[in-house]
Amino acid sequence: MSGDRFTEISxxxxxxxxxxxxxxxxxxxxxxxxxxxxxxxxxxxxxVSGGTFTTNKVKAAPVRVSQAHVRGAETRAIVANSGNANxxxxxxxxxxxxxxxxxxARALKLKERQVLVCSTGRIGVPLPIETMEAAIAKAPQxxxxxxxxxxxxxxxxxxxxxxxxxxxxxxxxxxxxxxGIAKGAGMIDPNMATMLSFVTTDAAISKKLLQQAxxxxxxQSFNRITVDGDMxxxxxxxxxxxxxxxxxxxxxGTADFDLFQNALNHVCCALARMIVEDGEGVSKFxxxxxxxxxxxxxxxxAAEAVANSTLTKCCWFGGDPNWGRVMDAIGYSGAKxxxxxxxxxYDGLIxxxxxxxxxxxxxxxxxxxxxxxxxxxxxxxxxxxxYTVFTTDLTTAYVEFNMGE
Amino acid sequence: MSGDRFTEISxxxxxxxxxxxxxxxxxxxxxxxxxxxxxxxxxxxxxVSGGTFTTNKVKAAPVRVSQAHVRGAETRAIVANSGNANxxxxxxxxxxxxxxxxxxARALKLKERQVLVCSTGRIGVPLPIETMEAAIAKAPQxxxxxxxxxxxxxxxxxxxxxxxxxxxxxxxxxxxxxxGIAKGAGMIDPNMATMLSFVTTDAAISKKLLQQAxxxxxxQSFNRITVDGDMxxxxxxxxxxxxxxxxxxxxxGTADFDLFQNALNHVCCALARMIVEDGEGVSKFxxxxxxxxxxxxxxxxAAEAVANSTLTKCCWFGGDPNWGRVMDAIGYSGAKxxxxxxxxxYDGLIxxxxxxxxxxxxxxxxxxxxxxxxxxxxxxxxxxxxYTVFTTDLTTAYVEFNMGE
Numbered sequence: 001m002s003g004d005r006f007t008e009i010s011x012x013x014x015x016x017x018x019x020x021x022x023x024x025x026x027x028x029x030x031x032x033x034x035x036x037x038x039x040x041x042x043x044x045x046x047x048v049s050g051g052t053f054t055t056n057k058v059k060a061a062p063v064r065v066s067q068a069h070v071r072g073a074e075t076r077a078i079v080a081n082s083g084n085a086n087x088x089x090x091x092x093x094x095x096x097x098x099x100x101x102x103x104x105a106r107a108l109k110l111k112e113r114q115v116l117v118c119s120t121g122r123i124g125v126p127l128p129i130e131t132m133e134a135a136i137a138k139a140p141q142x143x144x145x146x147x148x149x150x151x152x153x154x155x156x157x158x159x160x161x162x163x164x165x166x167x168x169x170x171x172x173x174x175x176x177x178x179x180g181i182a183k184g185a186g187m188i189d190p191n192m193a194t195m196l197s198f199v200t201t202d203a204a205i206s207k208k209l210l211q212q213a214x215x216x217x218x219x220q221s222f223n224r225i226t227v228d229g230d231m232x233x234x235x236x237x238x239x240x241x242x243x244x245x246x247x248x249x250x251x252x253g254t255a256d257f258d259l260f261q262n263a264l265n266h267v268c269c270a271l272a273r274m275i276v277e278d279g280e281g282v283s284k285f286x287x288x289x290x291x292x293x294x295x296x297x298x299x300x301x302a303a304e305a306v307a308n309s310t311l312t313k314c315c316w317f318g319g320d321p322n323w324g325r326v327m328d329a330i331g332y333s334g335a336k337x338x339x340x341x342x343x344x345x346y347d348g349l350i351x352x353x354x355x356x357x358x359x360x361x362x363x364x365x366x367x368x369x370x371x372x373x374x375x376x377x378x379x380x381x382x383x384x385x386x387y388t389v390f391t392t393d394l395t396t397a398y399v400e401f402n403m404g405e
Numbered sequence: 406m407s408g409d410r411f412t413e414i415s416x417x418x419x420x421x422x423x424x425x426x427x428x429x430x431x432x433x434x435x436x437x438x439x440x441x442x443x444x445x446x447x448x449x450x451x452x453v454s455g456g457t458f459t460t461n462k463v464k465a466a467p468v469r470v471s472q473a474h475v476r477g478a479e480t481r482a483i484v485a486n487s488g489n490a491n492x493x494x495x496x497x498x499x500x501x502x503x504x505x506x507x508x509x510a511r512a513l514k515l516k517e518r519q520v521l522v523c524s525t526g527r528i529g530v531p532l533p534i535e536t537m538e539a540a541i542a543k544a545p546q547x548x549x550x551x552x553x554x555x556x557x558x559x560x561x562x563x564x565x566x567x568x569x570x571x572x573x574x575x576x577x578x579x580x581x582x583x584x585g586i587a588k589g590a591g592m593i594d595p596n597m598a599t600m601l602s603f604v605t606t607d608a609a610i611s612k613k614l615l616q617q618a619x620x621x622x623x624x625q626s627f628n629r630i631t632v633d634g635d636m637x638x639x640x641x642x643x644x645x646x647x648x649x650x651x652x653x654x655x656x657x658g659t660a661d662f663d664l665f666q667n668a669l670n671h672v673c674c675a676l677a678r679m680i681v682e683d684g685e686g687v688s689k690f691x692x693x694x695x696x697x698x699x700x701x702x703x704x705x706x707a708a709e710a711v712a713n714s715t716l717t718k719c720c721w722f723g724g725d726p727n728w729g730r731v732m733d734a735i736g737y738s739g740a741k742x743x744x745x746x747x748x749x750x751y752d753g754l755i756x757x758x759x760x761x762x763x764x765x766x767x768x769x770x771x772x773x774x775x776x777x778x779x780x781x782x783x784x785x786x787x788x789x790x791x792y793t794v795f796t797t798d799l800t801t802a803y804v805e806f807n808m809g810e
Binding site: 056059122123125204314317328340399403 | 460461462463464490492493494497527528529530581620636637638651715716719720722723724725728729730732733735736737742745747757760761762800801802803805807808
């Protein structure tokens with residue numbers, strides 16, 4: 001294993017060489033604001049791309065368009081807006097998503113197919129496309145080699161903090177960089193955490209291997225916070241790689257590729273964690289680890305059931321360990337379990353042994369759940385598989401935030 | 406169809422002939438109360454029984470014991486306690502559940518196997534079995550032919566209202582009665598609405614047909630409020646039939662049996678509805694109807710996804726129609742859908758047509774969601790199957806109630 005022979009650096013998506021980013025105000029949001037609402041991420045050199053998209057059957061128009069465009073041999077740019085999801089907008093939505101891509105292509109002298117497109121915001125309202133086209137035409141004036149922060153800010157919706165990270169590492173005598181930005185939903189709810197993330201790298205890597213790498217990284221990061229099958233209409237992760245670091249093109253199964261993958265995982269995990277921690281109405285960050293599952297799928301079912309139970313989440317908010325609710329959740333999760341072999345730990349303190357109350361005093365368990373961060377470990381003892389998810393409590397502030405307007 | 410040729414009457418589980426019920430105080434709850442916490446329902450004549458039990462893999466000891474006892478040819482009585490679920494209590498839990506049955510059998514001169522047993526309350530704490538045995542021994546002193554209300558009260562936990570119903574109808578020249586009592590969880594959450602219901606009838610019916618009838622009735626009532634696979638460790642519905650009405654034993658496929666089934670469905674649906682409406686922290690009662698599903702399973706998945714989304718439930722609380730969240734939920738539900746054929750109605754007002762915003766003004770939809778009760782109808786237009794579930798909003802009061810102690 002390569003360990004973590006990489007260093008965090010500043011610069012986000014513009015830390016890798018030959019990337020530019022920026023943002024502009026188009027006035028998409030109904031509210032009176034002058035905050036930029038369109039972001040650009042552009043590779044100044046030819047690049048390949050990869051992506052993962054929502055599995056929701058109701059897919060926003062930009063998701064459908066980007067799924068088509070990402071299959072192209074070369075990708076050069078991403079255009080993304082906040083304030084309007086361009087979802088449930090029918091054929092006009094598809095046309096609008098294409099027009100966003102075309103507008104940036106025209107401004108940068110690219111082909112429409114070389115531009116990927118994302119939207120986030122309100123569902124069911126057509127985009128103000130003319131206004132947006134006029135704004136996107138000005139992209140060349142706002143793109144900059146240190147524009148990552150501007151782009152990261154422009155995709156924020158109810159996020160309270162900018163989410164940005166970059167790392168660098170050596171491949172032989174070449175320095176390779178990976179950068180990323182992301183937005184989360186205000187609330188972190190697996191049902192609909194509309195999540196966008198854009199990752200850039202100057203590594204030389206084939207399109208095929210890049211897609212494999214981003215799929216693996218997403219599986220270990222964003223998919224741990226937004227439960228599969230429970231995704232929003234717009235969830236999208238995109239990666240661009242332009243090879244300007246000058247490394248030998250990466251090959252699967254090599255130490256170099258392992259290092260690249262680890263660094264990419266680190267970038268995605270860091271962004272995923274920032275999304276969870278910035279959830280509106282979140283007061284606790286809870287790691288749910290399941291061990292000893294019959295299969296990875298089983299461990300996952302159990303972990304997700306615990307992490308998504310409204311009852312476990314409410315009691316974490318209240319500082320009540322309530323392991324009975326954890327037992328109940330794993331019981332209905334569909335995972336293979338034997339009640340009498342289940343152990344449960346709160347930050348390493350045993351709460352349940354062989355499916356029954358263990359000797360740890362309740363007051364000690366309460367101390368754990370009083371913390372802002374804690375880990376619940378469930379050992380099913382029926383196999384070797386494990387799975388970990390990251391989640392939050394369910395608070396009155398969450399309900400208030402999501403009551404609507 | 407027999408229509409509803411039955412009449413609601415008073416008397417609950419003691420409305421049918423030759424049933425007695427009652428309750429007693431054993432002091433099971435930790436809190437200082439003298440409210441009776443053990444309920445009895447007893448047939449004074451030989452009876453057959455049927456039951457449906459939680460599908461949770463973590464099953465409380467009384468569930469395991471009753472699942473065994475209900476297979477016996479004759480059943481005479483039910484003993485149920487509140488305050489302690491006798492779940493996650495290992496082999497001692499099984500022993501305690503059997504001792505509960507044995508104690509009532511001894512008091513009434515029955516066999517242990519003729520007694521069914523239920524518990525509801527705190528998980529993971531052994532029952533105070535000696536105290537309970539002493540109390541159960543006094544059952545003959547508290548059993549009465551109008552004891553239904555006492556029994557219904559003794560199984561209440563955070564319920565605020567007693568849940569009791571009975572109906573009667575004619576089979577030829579015989580009057581047949583069906584009665585029922587129930588308790589819900591305080592909160593109605595599909596994750597863990599610990600639900601008990603006991604139904605009695607003086608109809609003459611075979612054990613086999615009674616089981617079929619109660620399974621069908623539960624599927625159309627309690628299963629519509631507690632989502633399959635998301636059941637608590639203790640959920641149980643039991644039915645006893647003692648044949649004292651003197652009707653010809655019912656046969657499947659006859660008009661008489663249809664009438665019996667309709668009446669039984671009515672009893673179970675009424676109790677299920679009472680459970681939902683009495684949920685702690687509930688402010689709205691929402692019916693989610695899905696039509697036009699490819700299969701019944703699909704319609705069910707879509708309906709349950711909408712009914713269980715924390716985001717849809719939060720916005721109902723806030724009076725926000727937010728059909729985008731409904732679209733999102735059906736999209737990730739796993740049901741076969743085509744976004745462009747989905748129509749959504751709020752109390753009959755069309756909100757979404759062909760997957761896009763319909764012409765109904767938003768203000769009209771808001772008026773619907775401002776009501777205490779409303780129906781969301783989703784027409785998938787991909788088949789003929791339908792499914793309906795009953796649910797509630799998600800409120801700040803719910804979170805406060807479930808924060809723990």
